[in-house]
Every structure is written in C-alpha cells, then in structure tokens.
Amino acid sequence: MSKRIIGLECPECGIIYPQELTPICKECWGPLKIKYDYEIIKDKISKEKLKNRPFNQWRYIELLPIEDLTKIISLNDGGTPLIRCKNLETELGLKELYVKNDTINPTLSFKDRPASVGISKCNELGINTVGCASTGNLAASTAAHAAKAGFPCYIFVPANIEYSKITQTAIHGVNIIGVNGTYDAANQLGILAAEVFKWGLLNINVRPYYTEGSKTIAFETCEQLNWESPDNIIIPMGSGALLCSVNRALIDLYKIGFIEKNNIKISGAQPSGCSPIVTSKNTKSDIFPIENPDTLTKSLAIGNPASGYEAINVINSTNGCAIAPSDSEITDAIKLLAKREGIYAEPAGAIPLAALINLIQSGDISKDESVVLLVTGNGFKAHQTVTNLISEIPIIEPTLDALEKYTNKKEAIAFAKN
Template sequence: AKALEFEFDTLACASTGNLMGSVAAHGAKASMNTLVLYPANLEKGKILGAAIYGATLVAVDGTYDQVNRLCSELADNHRWAFVNVNMRPFYAEGSKTLGYEVAEQLGWLAPDHCVVPGASGALFTKIHKGLKDLVQTGLIDSADTKMHIAQAEGCSPIAQAFNDGSKEVRPVIPDTLAKSLAIGNPADGPYALRTIAESDGSAVIAMEDEIVEGIQLLAQTEGIFTETAGGVVISGLRRLVNQGVIKPDEVTVAYITGNGLKTQEVVESVVNPVHISPSYDAFEEAMAGR
C-alpha cells in the first residue's frame, strides 16, 4: 500500500525466504512488477512460494548480507520500492501486529514470556513495541513480558553479544540449517539487545543438531509442522524451561513463523516407511515387529 502511495511501480526485496513469498503475493495482487533477490542456496520450497506469483527471481551467489547490500545499491539507482531497504520503516512497524494479535487472543492480556526467532532482530523488537503500544492505548493494563530471542548456533550474533555482555553485535558468516535466520549482520541487533535488557529477557542458542529435534517435538506434541526457524524457537524454549528461566505455570508464547513444507529437505530422514506386498498377511507380519 505504501509503495503505491509513493507511486512506485516495482516492488522488491532481499529475502531469506519468507518475505519474498509475501512480497511476490502482494505485488501480484497490486499489479506491480515484483523483483526478489535471495541467496542461491535457499530451499526450493521458499523459491517456489515466490515464483508461483510471477515475480522475477534473482539468485545471488552469496550470503543474505551480501544480497541486502546489493539491494541497497539498487535502491540508490532505481526508483523501486525495496521492502527492507527504502521501505523498511513501514515494513518493520507492521511486525507490531504479532504483539497485538497475541494480546487479543489471550483476552487482552500480555504473556509472561515470548520466545521469538532472531534474524535481523526487527520482528523481536517490534513485538515488544506492539505490546507497549497496547498499554499506552489502554487496551491492556501492563506488559511485563520477558522477551527471549532464539538464534541458531550457526548464526547467532545477537545471542553471542548478549552472552558476552556486549552492546556491540559483531557480524558473523552464517552456517546454519535455519536459512531463514541466516543474517550474519543483523540491522536491528543493537535494538534487540536493548529490548532484552528493557524486558529482563534473554537470548538463547539452539544447537544445529537440535533444530530438527525441535521441529519433530512440535509436530508430535501439537500437530504443527514448522520450518527450521520454528525448530530453533522450540529448542530454545526447551532450553529456557530446563534452565528454570521459564516456569511451567507461566503464560509463554512461542512464535512459529513458517510452515515446514518450505524446508522439507532438513527432515527427509524421518521418512522410513514399511514396504509390504498388497496382502493382509504381509501387513500383519510387518506390523508384528513394531
């Protein structure tokens, strides 16, 4: 809507996967030219999610941070609406709705804890800001929610800074299963650290071998199939509970931000069917040992 208001005719973004699908869909609906740039090693499911809307796809041989720098250069030289560059303030503010929706669904109460996946840090900070907005407008009485950011071991610059007691977020080169969180130089990293401090929250790191475990745990206990970012959140939540940071009787919201069908490659090993001939006896024999 803002891109049209500012009379842009092309909508664009740098993406680790989820944003590109959304941008492509909204661009198609608005009859805008749509351009999405992404790291070439992205999962096929996420690429398909943008391609189906007719967006122009540009696979870049590099990290997300390199893709984002390229988009900044393009935004300087083309009159295009880059959602996470020259349109970033509007894009980031939109994330506050995830705070609004949670409070509404809890009967206009703020949760005790929020566990949020961390990439650029924008989603994490804006959820907290959204809860504070509701206090200021009188829709909820208070928002003492402790904010916890969850990052993958292979890309955890914000969590590392928190654990080191540093106010400086040092860039890293991502090497993680959670490609949607693979932002090595998070633009909102310092703000994320401030949010942790303001809310008396924390940062937690999910080990790479725990990501798939988190995906399976959520699927097998709640019937929700999440992509890798959700696996990071659930693994981080489990760690926080085991550490006593989050108590069983506290209201805790774990933000699951993507569908598992987008990252099927990481869980292919769980497919292990029993092969039988089409007969009753074959079925009974195969099942007898299970």
C-alpha cells in the same frame, strides 16, 4: 484536522520526517519509526469495535501506517490461531504454554504480515515497482503480494536457499535473482538497487512501514488471551526486526489502554551457527557480523542483523534472554512440536521451542510462568532439511495379509525395544 500518523520519527534525535521512503535519519543514522498520535487512536478503536471486524491483521488498521484503505493489498494475512499446548505442558512440566501458529499464513510464514503492509504503503505512496532482499520467506510473501497488486517485483536471495522457497517465489512471475554469496551480499545489492532504481524494497527503504506489519502477531496474541498478557514471548531472530515489532506492539496496546501492564519478558533465539545478536547480548560486546553463517536454519542465516542493537535493547529492557540452540536442538524441536502438538514447523519456526527447553533447564523460565512461542514458518518451507529427519516408510503389498505381517513385526519390534 489532526492526524493519526504524525510522521517518521528518529528515536535517537527526535527529528520527524514526512512519510516517504526514508529508512534512516539523515542527521544521526537512527532507524526511523512511525510516530502515532495515541489520543486520536484511542477515540477510533475499542475492544468492542474490534469484535465486529474480520479476523485478519487489518482489524488493527488504526495501529498500522496506511491512511488510504483503498490502497491495501491483502491476501487475508494474519488471523492465525493461538493454540494451547497441553501435551507439551505435560512433557515440559510447564503451567501454561501456547503456540501462535503463523505457519498457516497465505504463503506459510509470518512475513505475509509485514509484506502486506509494506506493499500497501508502496501503493499508497505511488511506488509501483517493489521487491526485497530475503533468506526466502519474505521473498515468497513479497512475490505473492506483488502479484496481487500487479506490480513488477525484484527479489534478491542468496543462491543457496532452500529450493522450495525459490519455487514458491518464482511461480508468481517475479524477477528472482540468486546472488553469489550470503544474505548480507544479497542485501547489499538490494540497498544499491533501491538507491539507483528507486524501487520500494520492503526490508530496505520501506523498512519503517514494513516492520509495522509484524506488530499484528502480538496484537492478535493479546486479544486471543482476552487482553491478558503472557509472562514470556519467545521469538526467532534473523535481523531482529520481528522481536522489535512485538515490543512496539505491546507498547501500543499499553498506551491505548488495551493491556493493563506491560511486563512481558521478550526473549530471542538464533541458531548457534549464526548468532551475532545472542553473542553480543550475552558477552556485552559489539555485534560482530558473521561472515559465513553455518546452520540448517537458513531463514535465520543473517550475519549482519539490521535491527540487532535495537533487539538487544528490547531483550535487556524487558528482562528477557537471548539463546542460541544448536541445529540438533532445533531439529529435535521440529520433531517434538510435530509429534506432541501436530504443528509442522521449519527450523526457524521451531527454534522458540528449542530455546524454551534451554530456558527451563537454566532456570530462566520457571514452571509456573506462562509462555507464548511464535512459530513463524511452515515445515514445507524447508522440506529437504526435514526429509532427513524421518525414516524410510515401509512399502507393502495391498493385502490384509501383508498388513498383518507388517503390524505383527512392528509389535514385535516395539516389544523388543521395551
């Protein structure tokens, strides 16, 4: 019987490998990708069939690399809203703007999507010890899904990540190991550990399967737009994996005939204090790893991005842009998104809005284009950083008198400021 999943393919030299924990081609070091048989998939999935399935990421099972459905480990990941942002449209003078609000995933970031797929694949392959190297969000997602699976779990993080992310990870009873150094040092240790202990480390030896999970953010977005594709998608980049997954998702949808044209411009954003992909794309040079990232956008502080060249190819081939907003542009975007649309994002989640403002100013996005921002992480993830953005709250006695005094004072201040 023909199978929906053919194997792991090297996009560089075309060799096909069986489904195991092999992240790169043994011949040419190319990053392996899942090869699907789209003719078989077309027979199994239809827009009509989708209507009867629960709204979480597993509704797109035919385009995900899991064959034994009993092995799925899910916290009901994905199924997040796509929100029309009328207030920001007015403010920015833009025709059509949406936020894909992935801040409300089970562990409050989009990483639940790939973590759920990665751990499910480990379960299917019989690998029962899992983990990852992470800037914090994948750590929390991996820990939560490992807890659900009942798997021992080892997580490597740079010791200086936000305390909220460490707490959110450790509470699941996993082994969280703070590495003295950057994310790249933690990742390097993870690569060695995967080799020696044969653990399934999601972003390392489980990478070809794990990155497939992030495709569902784009599947959902297109379905929520009634299978009309937007003109632009703007995406935060750390390793660049999410951006590449979105691109593969759009190709999948095009190949099975769910979207009619695939001419969406895919743009990527990194903070200016750690922007190796953006710098390389815009100066047409090699990717030079950043040894000491310097940004409050800690989720994106990846100096040596594993999917960097692939991300540049995607941005170039879709006519997108690469932008590196400053930390202050990013914190302004956190405030703007919260004040105008009621969405509370961490710096990595707000960076697409900072990038959009830059792209409108530079004329790279014109006001009659439609735009989707992937808002990928919740403000609670970076509580310490965001706390610095608000002023102290007033404290008053619990009396109407005190309230009257306070409001009068406020009106007086507002009047004076005008």
